[in-house]
Structure formats: structure tokens, C-alpha cells
Amino acid sequence: MPTQALMTSVDIYCERTDASYWSEPINAITNLSFILAALWGYWIYHRLQRQNGDAKGDILILIALFLAGLIGVGSFLFHTHAQVWSSYADVIPIWTFVAYYLFLAIYRIVGTSLARAFRIYGITLVCIICVLWAFSNLLLATNATEAGGDGLNGSTQYLPGIIALYGFALVLQLRKHAARGWILAAALVFTVSIFFRTIDMDVCSDFPLGTHFLWHTLNGLFIGLLLQALVRFGRKKSVQVM
Structure with missing residues (x-):
């Protein structure tokens, strides 16, 4: 993509009124919620590490915590610079975290073997792609022309995530898994979060001011809940913390 195209301004949120750096102060500042979510996760991780006398740590969980914090950085860049290049800085960390967490949840929280985790992960990805494709065709058929190009202010891309999240919560509930409450709470928060993004x-x-800042704030809580489920019940040797 040409450099000039990457520098094109993007104005798709209610709070932004011009192309200046600080035109979305609330949208920008509320990205701290992702940093706080990562710090909350690390605090519990470090607490469990000391409790278990684990000197080695768990690199897979640390990567998830880092990726969660990176979401806040990328989104901050987008809501300040608001250009095409910064939109990639926003989207890439989000979907990297989602892809990584999905696999780690199957492998560590559900507790499957590595080979089985890869199989389930692959099937899940195919299902998500199929759902996205179906939604895309439906929107094209109805000629959606609202902001975001999908009639939902760009929120359609997250609908398969909601479906997968509730499906995961159901699986954990059927298994009576200790993490089921955290995942269900995350799913409910994410549902409300998408509503505010859409309107x-x-x-x-x-x-x-708009409602996008609530998308950030609630998503910080959403990511925080997911990380708590992973840190508390997705370690090599799970330890429940009340």
C-alpha cells in the first residue's frame, strides 16, 4: 500500500470532530482498561507463582498477558493518529490476542492434549470463517449501508466471537469446570460491549461523546475476565483462588 494511502485520515467514531491528534481524548484514555486488565492478570499470576514456589514461570501465559496490554497500545495509536496505518496497529493486536487465547483456552483451560487442541482449534477457526462468510453474504443481500459497511457500525466481525464464547462457556458448564463462571461473565460483558460499539x-x-469509550471500558473488563480464567485455571498445574 502506498505511503500516502497509509496516512489517510480515518473518521468513524462519534467523538472525533476533526483530524487532529487529540480529537478523541476519552476514546484514547479509556484504552488504559486493557493495560489494567493485563496488570490484574499479572498480579494474580505472580501471586500464584509465589504460592506454588514456581521459579520457572509460565511463558505461554505471560505471552497472553503481553498481547492483552498490546491491545491498549494499538487502540490508543488509532484513536490519536486516526489514520489507515494506525488502524492496523489497532486491529492486528486484537486478532492476534483472540487467535492466541482461543488456542490456549482449548489447550490449557479445557485441558486437552496438544494434538487434540490443534484439531479442535482448526475446526473452530473454520466454523468462525464460515459464520463470517454467511454474515457477509446476508449483509450484501440486504444492501447494508450503515456506518462501518455492515449496518452494525463494523461490529459484525465480532459476532462469531460471541457465538464461540457462549459455546465455550456451555462446554465448561457441562464439564462443571471451575472456570465456567469467569468465561460466562466475560461473554455477558462482551455482549453489552458490542451493543455500545454498534450504537x-x-x-x-x-x-x-458517543459510546465507543464504553466499548473500550467494558472490553478491558472482558479481557480481564478472560485472563483471570487463564491465569487461575490454565496454568500447568491449576490452582483455584477464591
């Missing part, structure tokens, strides 16, 4: 542009006339 952001629709409420501009009555609420100029």
Missing part, C-alpha cells in the same frame, strides 16, 4: 454513531446527535 456509537447513532447517538451522536443526542450524545456527541
Whole structure:
């Protein structure tokens, strides 16, 4: 992509009124929620590490914590620079975390073998792609022209994630897994979060600040809950913390 195209301004959120760096202060600052989620996860991780006398640590969980914090950095860049290049800085960390966490949840939280985890992971990815394809065709058939190009302010891409999350919560519930409450809580928070992301542009006339900042704040909590499930019940030797 040409450099000039990468520098093109992006204005798709209610709070932004011009192309200046600090035109979305609330949207930018609320990205701290992702950093706090990662720090909360590391605090519990470190606590369990000391409790178990584990000097080696768990690199797989540490990577997940790092990726969670990186979401906040990337989103901050997008809501300050608001250009095409920074949109990649926003999207890439998000989907990297999602892809990584999905595998780690299957492998560590469910507790399958590595080979079985890869099989389930592959099947899940195919299902997600199929759902996205189906939604895309449906939206094209209905000629959706709302902000974001999908009639939902760009939120369609997250719908397969909701389905997968509730499916994962159901599996854990059937297994009576100790992490089931954390995952269900995460799914419920994410559902509310997507609602606020979707209505952001629709409420501009009555609420100029918009609701995208609530998407950030709730997503920080959502990521935090996912990390708690992983840190508490996805370690090499799971230890429950009340």
C-alpha cells in the first residue's frame, strides 16, 4: 500500500470532530482498561507463582498477558493518529490476542492434549470463517449501508466471537469446570460491549461523546475476565483462588 494511502485520515467514531491528534481524548484514555486488565492478570499470576514456589514461570501465559496490554497500545495509536496505518496497529493486536487465547483456552483451560487442541482449534477457526462468510453474504443481500459497511457500525466481525464464547462457556458448564463462571461473565460483558460499539454513531446527535469509550471500558473488563480464567485455571498445574 502506498505511503500516502497509509496516512489517510480515518473518521468513524462519534467523538472525533476533526483530524487532529487529540480529537478523541476519552476514546484514547479509556484504552488504559486493557493495560489494567493485563496488570490484574499479572498480579494474580505472580501471586500464584509465589504460592506454588514456581521459579520457572509460565511463558505461554505471560505471552497472553503481553498481547492483552498490546491491545491498549494499538487502540490508543488509532484513536490519536486516526489514520489507515494506525488502524492496523489497532486491529492486528486484537486478532492476534483472540487467535492466541482461543488456542490456549482449548489447550490449557479445557485441558486437552496438544494434538487434540490443534484439531479442535482448526475446526473452530473454520466454523468462525464460515459464520463470517454467511454474515457477509446476508449483509450484501440486504444492501447494508450503515456506518462501518455492515449496518452494525463494523461490529459484525465480532459476532462469531460471541457465538464461540457462549459455546465455550456451555462446554465448561457441562464439564462443571471451575472456570465456567469467569468465561460466562466475560461473554455477558462482551455482549453489552458490542451493543455500545454498534450504537456509537447513532447517538451522536443526542450524545456527541458517543459510546465507543464504553466499548473500550467494558472490553478491558472482558479481557480481564478472560485472563483471570487463564491465569487461575490454565496454568500447568491449576490452582483455584477464591
